[in-house]
Amino acid sequence: MELFRSHVLICGGTGCTSSGSTELLKRFEELLAENGLEKEVKLVHTGCFGLCEAGPVVIVYPEGAFYSRIKAEDVETIVKEHLIKGRIVTSLLHKDSVDSTGAIRALDEIDFYKKQNRVALRNCGVIDPENINEYIAFDGYKALAKCLTELSREEVIDIVKASGLRGRGGAGFSTGMKWQFAYNSVNDQKYVCCNADEGDPGAFMDRSVLEGDPHVVLEAMAIAGYAIGADQGYIYVRAEYPIAVKRLQIAIKQAREAGVLGKDIFGTGFNFDIGLRLGAGAFVCGEETALLASIEGQRGEPRPRPPFPAVKGLFGKPTLLNNVETYANIPQIILKGADWFANMGTERSKGTKVFALGGKINNTGLVEVPMGTTLREIIYEIGGGIPKNKAFKAVQTGGPSGGCLPASMLDTPVDYDNLVAAGSMMGSGGMIVMDEDNCMVDIARFFLDFTVDESCGKCTPCRIGTRRMLEILDRIVEGKGEDGDIEKLESLAASIKASALCALGQTAPNPVLSTLKHFRHEYEAHIYEKRCPAGVCQKLLSYVIDPAKCRGCTMCAKVCPAGAITGSVKQPHVINTEKCLKCGACMDKCKFGAISKK
C-alpha cells in the first residue's frame, strides 16, 4: 500500500462544487505535479463536509487544518507554505478553527461539529465516494457479510425493529415493521426500492449521502433484499442531482465488479442487483405509491392505500421502500447492534437525525445530532445564530408539509412526536430559519404556491382546495383581505386535511395553520390594517422620507417614474402615497438613508 505524508481533502459536494471546488482540485493536481509531490501528498475528492457556508472547504491532514472559502489563487499559498514548508496558512483557516492562542482546534471541537454525532453522514467528507476500497476500509460491506453469513433473515429484521429506527423521509413509520410486512408477503418476486427523490425545498441530506457515501445505500438495500427475500432493487433519484447520479452509477459498477452486488454474493447463493431510475421533476413522486407509478413509467399519481406497497407495490409485487437517510443508518445498526442505536435519542425517536440548516443563519449546512437536541442548540450553538444581529422570528421544519415554530418554542427537543405536537413535523429534516425581515403570511403563501403547483390533480380536495386557499392568501398579501378570510382558511384547511388522498394534500395546509396559530397578528395586520409588519408585501408598503435626514438633493424626485416626489432644492422632499408605485427606486438612489418603507 502506498503511504503519503499528507492528505488533502477537497469537498466535492454540491455546495462546494458550485462555489468552485473542482477548480481547486485541478489547481492542486497541477501544483503537486510541478513540485514533484504526487507521491508524498494524496488528494481526496470527498463528499460533503456539512459546513456549506464556508465552502469551498479544504482540510489538510495530519494537522487537521480546516481551510474555508478557498479560491484558486489560494491553492498556491497552501502548497508552498503548508505542504512544502510545513507552515499552516493561518490567514486562510476557518475562523472558528483557531483558538485564542493561535493553536488549531480539532475538527470535532469546532462549534459547528462539537455537538454533532455523525452516523448517517459518517463517511461524508471522509472518504472518496468514487472508490469502493475506501468504503470497504471503513467497515464497508461488513454488515452485509455479517447478515449473509451469521444472521438469519428473521434476526436481521428483529435487529432493525429493536433499534427503534423510524423512516427518515418524513412520516416516521417504524422501519423494522415495514421490513416485517414486506417479509410476510408471500410472492415469487419482491422489490427493494430507495426513495432518493428528495423534494422538500431546503433539504439536501439525501443528496449529500448519495454524493459522499453512495455505497452505504447499496449495502443497506442488499441487506434489506436479503431480509425480505428480494433480488432486485431500484433507486429513484432526482435527475436534478447530476453528481449524485454519476456517483451512484460508479458505485453500482464497482460493487458489481467487487462481487457485493450481482449473483451469489459472498458465495452464499444470495443474488441482488440494483437499477437506477431518474425522476423527471415532480414533488408528488416522493409519496410512495406515486414514486412506484413513476418507476413504472406512468404519471406519478398516488393511489389509495391499502393495499400498501409491502403487499402490492412495484409492478404489482410486494415492495419495500425506504428513504436514503434511513438506509444510511442500517449497516451500522447491524454492526454495532440495536442497543447502541436505541441508546441515542428520545423515548420514541431513536438515533440521530440529519438537518439541513438554511435561511437566515450563520452556518448554513448539514448537521447530524441525536434526536432530542433542542432547536436552540441546533440554531444557536451549531448554527451560530442569526446574521447581522437580526431577531429570530421562526424556524420552518418539514418543508411544504410542515410548519413554522416561533421563538417561544426554541427549547423544544426535536423529535417526531414533539414536532407534530408543536404543529409542524419532522419531514425530511429541512430547517429554514427566518428573521424579523420575513413576513409569515408571505411564507405561508410561498408554500401554498408550491403545493398548488405540485398537486398532481388526482383528488379534488388537493387540486381545488389548495388553489382556493392560495387565492385567499394572494388577496391578503395584496391588501384586499376581508373580515372572515382567516376563518375561511381554517375551514378549508380542515376539510383538505381530512379528505385528501395522499400525504401531499393532507399536509398542504400545515404551513398556513401553523403560521395562523403562532403569527395570527401578522395576518390580522394585513387584513384589518392593510399593513405588512415585516415590510415584505410590496402592495402594502408605503415609502416615507424622514425630513430630518433629507438634504433636498432632488435625486429621488428625478428617479421617481411616477412623479410622486415633490420638494424644492435643499428642502425636505415628500412622497405622495396616492401616486407612488412602490417601486423602491427612490430608496435605492438616496445617499442619506432618508427613505424607508413601512
Place this chain on the structure above:
Amino acid sequence: MPAYNQSMYLELDKVIETNKGQKGAVMMTLQSAQDIFGHVPKDVQIRIAEGLGVPLSEVYGVATFYSQFALDPRGQYIIGVCLGTACYVKGSKDVLDKVVETLATPVGKTSPDGLFTIKDTRCLGACGLAPVMMINDDVYGRLVPADIPGILNKYRA
C-alpha cells in the same frame, strides 16, 4: 428554433424500437426524445405513441406531468432561479424579478432572441450559496438583483 431533420426522426425511431414492449417505455422514450430534439413537440409525441403502440393521451399525459419535459422550444441558455425555501427567504424572488425585467420575458418563456429561457426551479440543494441561480451548468450564488445584468451580458457575446 431548431430545425427537425430526418436524421433526428430516424434516431427517435431507433429509440422507439429498443424501448418497445419494455416496462416504463413511455417515459424512457420521452427522455431520449427530449435529448434528441431539445423538447417534445406534438409531432414527436404522435410518433412515439404510434411507434410504441400506446394511446397519444398516455404520452401527452406523461409529458405534461413532469416538469422535466418541455413542449415548446427552449432557448440556448436555460436560466433556473432557485425558489427553494432557503433561497426564497434570502430574496431569490427579487433576483427572479430582475431576470424577468432585464430580459423582458415572463417566467417559463423564451426571450425573443431565442437565447434565454427563464425557469423558477425547485431547491437545487446549494442552500449554502443562497440565493442561487443556474444558467445551463454554471452556478451563481449569493446573488443580489444588481448582479443580474452583468451576468446575463456574459452570455450575449
